[in-house]
Amino acid sequence: MxxxxxxxxxxxxxxxxxxxxxxxxxxxxxxxxxxxxxxxxxxxxxxxxxxxxxxxxxxxxxxxxxxxxxxxxxxxxxxxxxxAPRMERVEQSLSRLTSFTEDMARRGLDVRSVWLDRGVYAPSPEEMMALGLSAEAMVSRVSRLRIANDTPLAIERASISAGFLPDPNAIGSSLYAALEARGCKPVRAVQRISATNLGEADAELLEVTPGSAGLNIERISYLPSGKVVEFTRSVYRGDAYDFVAELRLGTGEGIAP
Missing domain, CATH: 1.10.10.10 (Winged helix-like DNA-binding domain superfamily/Winged helix DNA-binding domain)
Structure with a gap:
């Protein structure tokens, strides 16, 4: 036996x-x-x-x-x-605006990406609304599978006005580094997180079973001027990521009995 x-x-x-x-x-x-x-x-x-x-x-x-x-x-x-590979859960603070590359580098993890799409397209109605674009404008889309220590963790699908990023092929390991080089790195963002069950295509990329728990994350990022620079929709593995927020009691507020 x-x-x-x-x-x-x-x-x-x-x-x-x-x-x-x-x-x-x-x-x-x-x-x-x-x-x-x-x-x-x-x-x-x-x-x-x-x-x-x-x-x-x-x-x-x-x-x-x-x-x-x-x-x-x-x-x-x-x-x-x-x-399954032994994998420590990744904690990401909700109080700091950082890139995936920066997050993983701070943890000493080896990071790489598999590009799924890089190109310039006519914007969808959703992109026009999120980025404040006209119908005649163009949008750069970058989609990639993010991998840390050989474990796929997330699928990121970012949309940026072609005025800020005319050539998506100029991105190296970090989108934010490419934006910073053009003087348009975001300084704040609004992020919305919701639970999801992973569909077949995303589950296959993330090497989990279809229907597994995941996190949908939608982020809109802003320049110091208040103009929107980035609209990103990401899917994270639910078994690998924890998002952590620090909460403080407001000034002058008491605690209800």
Missing amino acids: TDAAAIFAHVKQSGAGAPLYLRLRKSIEDAVSRGALLPGDALPSERDIAASADISRVTVRKAIQDLVQHGVLVQRHGSGTFV
Whole structure:
């Protein structure tokens, strides 16, 4: 019996009284915790796990999907199911306006991007409204997958008036650095965060299961003059990011009993 098969062999004898899928889930979690399954290790197929544990493939699928939803496992289309990389959750302050590159650099993480789109387009009605553009204006769109320590964390889709950024191909690792070089780096922003379930395309890019929890983040950034310079819609992995805000009691306000 292989080491992987041994993990599943005694599922029926463990956790008496608990549903079989929960027993299998615990067996896999325990194997990950004690190092019998390491980050990046591939799990056997559903068929093989079902045969080793003497349970149905439906039960195996339910246990695996549960672990994927909780970030213990990841599924890659056409490749199989793997133990998820160990990843510390990233905390980002809501009180500072920083770029993804700056955030990750402060944490000592290796950052890279995969470009999904860079081009100049006629603006959509949403971009016209957010950026204050006329129908005749053009907009630079930059979309990229943001990766830290080989883990995809976010998909950023930014729109900037072509007047501020005529050539999106001039962007290196940081959009804000490119804007600063042109004298139009934003100094403040309004950001809206909402929960979402990731669709199939975004989930595949972020290497999670479709329907996994994510965060939609919409940001409008402003120049010192008050003019809008950036309209960005991002999707972040819900299992990797925490947004933190410091709250202060207003001057002269008491605390209700």
